[in-house]
Amino acid sequence: MRIVVAEDAVLLREGLLRLLTDDGHQVVAAVGDGPSLVRAVLTHRPDIAVVDVRMPPTHTDEGLRAAIGVRAQLPGTPVLVLSQYVEVSYAAELLADGSGAVGYLLKDRVARVEEFLDALDRVARGATVLDPQVVAELVAGQRRRTPLEALTPRERQLLALMAEGHSNTALARHLALSGSGVEKHIGNVFAKLGLPPDDTQHRRVLAVLAYLGL
Structure with a gap:
């Protein structure tokens, strides 16, 4: 697959590049901020984008906003978002358009190489993939109904x-x-x-x- 990677942490970005290329994928662009992600996806039209939620300048939700912006301009673009922590609201925003081809994983999941690559492949094929901890939080939220x-x-x-x-x-x-x-x-x-x-x-x-x- 042709992949765009958006991750500002150099070590993790390089680790992702190595993992993906070793698995036979082509990383067509590796960027470190939201605007660069949007430009890279519009330029290369990859099979999937792997995006960190938090990127410069504020390190809050720039990556997520960029991912949503990409899908607004290129509907259905597969996006796999990585997050350090469970942020249910972020997952909900990503899922909001209901078109699938989205994933939300904790970064710890990347270390489980087979699980990560399987999630990557499923999202690229149009599936919705959520980290088990995110699912647990969503279910707990349903139980906390007002x-x-x-x-x-x-x-x-x-x-x-x-x-x-x-x-x-x-x-x-x-x-x-x-x-x-x-x-x-x-x-x-x-x-x-x-x-x-x-x-x-x-x-x-x-x-x-x-x-x-x-």
Whole structure:
């Protein structure tokens, strides 16, 4: 495969070059910053780009931004991103366009040569490859769902109307419910938001605050 490598750490970049060429691949460009990555991919149209998330000048997410920029200009360009740490938000951004041919691996995975080369090949062929630790974080995030996500669409609609200050009578009119039906829905909302009866606090206000994220 023809590959562009974007990594600012010289030792790791040289290690990647050696690993890839020893496996029979052609590294058509090796760069150390985001803009150079974009130029290299647009010039060489490689089979895949291997990109470090953090590169100069701020060493935050320049590599990721460049990778996303590359795919915006050349949709579907295979990109394998390497990161020192698990950054679930970065993985989510990379996956956002839903077109596949992306990978997100921790740099430690490179040392496991067969796993790294297998991931490289799969991404180049259009697959989505995530580091097992990233998958674990994503699953854990699903388990940490907020109480609002437990609400039904109907309950969310009711809570939105409550946030607008509507009375129970108005809620019944808007939702075509009886008074007892409104009270039942409100009770379900309080229960799902973890708001038991409390004489010292107004549950209706607390529910609205939760809805507004305050």
